Amino acid sequence: MAANFKDALKLRRTYYALSNKSLIGDQEIEDIISHVLLHTPSPFNSQSTRIVLLLGENHKKLWQITKDALKKIVPAESFAATESKIEGAFASGYGSVLFFEDQSVVKGLQDAFPSYADNFPVWSQHTSGMHQLGVWTLLEEAGFGASLQHYNPLIDQAVQEEWNLPSSWKLIAEMPFGVPVQKPGEKEFKPLTDRFKVYK
Template sequence: MKTEMLNLEKQRRTIYALGKKVDFANNEIADLIKNVMKQAPTAFNSQTTRAVIAFGDSHDKVWEIVRENLRKVVKDDEAFKTTSAKIDGFKAAYATVLFFSDMDVVHNLEKQFPTYADNFYDWSEQAMGNSNFAVWTALAENGLGASLQHYNPLIDEDIRAAFDIPASWRLRAEMPFGSIEQGAGDKEFMADEDRFKVFD
């Protein structure tokens, strides 16, 4: 069987040591992310996922918003130094994708298809995972590292104000990406017999 997809999956790892040594133009990267997200499947073709692609000063702004909001909740100065250093690592990346779900679409589908109403939020989360994975893998295919962060809902209001985000967009994840300054370690897997059942 063909294994190109498997090989791409193996390239997609969580990379924390990210840098700005990126040879692609911003518009090339943005086009890749847009097209990959368009092709990611969604239930009912609902297309609930949204994205803000932040380069340059906008990328820096994302992580300063994270830092400012964490400062409000991490009261211990020594603990905040560690937290702040972690934020510096994300800020050292080249850019960030902010992923959102459009809850207006979700709620409209709930009304339109009441039989399935209880499922549409779950399906929007599945769509989000599909987009996260697709973008992450496409970046990896092009030699760019990334990680997936979740500082929402702590930063939601400030991100909304900073980037003029519609009220219906719910922030779900933040993906800093850039050059790979240090690769990921070995990946461990649980035993197949604990994870899979195969029936003939």
């Protein structure tokens, strides 16, 4: 973790061309995710985020599940392009991080604080987003490239069954990662004057 936070945020990009290589040990990957889970804020310190790390054959299984699900809904003439994207940008990586929010925790907060009941599902999404950014940034700092995918709810049931996950865990996003084999494209920035207001 040599880069400072500003540099780390700047360097975090979306990478689609990934190899199944790693520059660090699997335990270090686990340590990154554990660090993010321990130190990322959540509403009322609810700690509702759940993460599953898939490596090796489990990583490949995720993307096979995704292909199988997509094959049922993508027109046959278009499926080759879909399959190529999954194989070349996601399944080709070293692993995948799955982000969940435990709905039993959210429901518990709604019951305990009814005046905020409508807010807790929204706040749950906020903490998930912070966890996603934290993991993404630290993985990139460790030499990985990653992207954020959303094949939920299409794959939710199959994922839950394959890894025997609690029914209260709601899948939010999937993050395939690996050592990048291509640089990301140029990033365009909209003017800050349209996005940022300061009043003194």
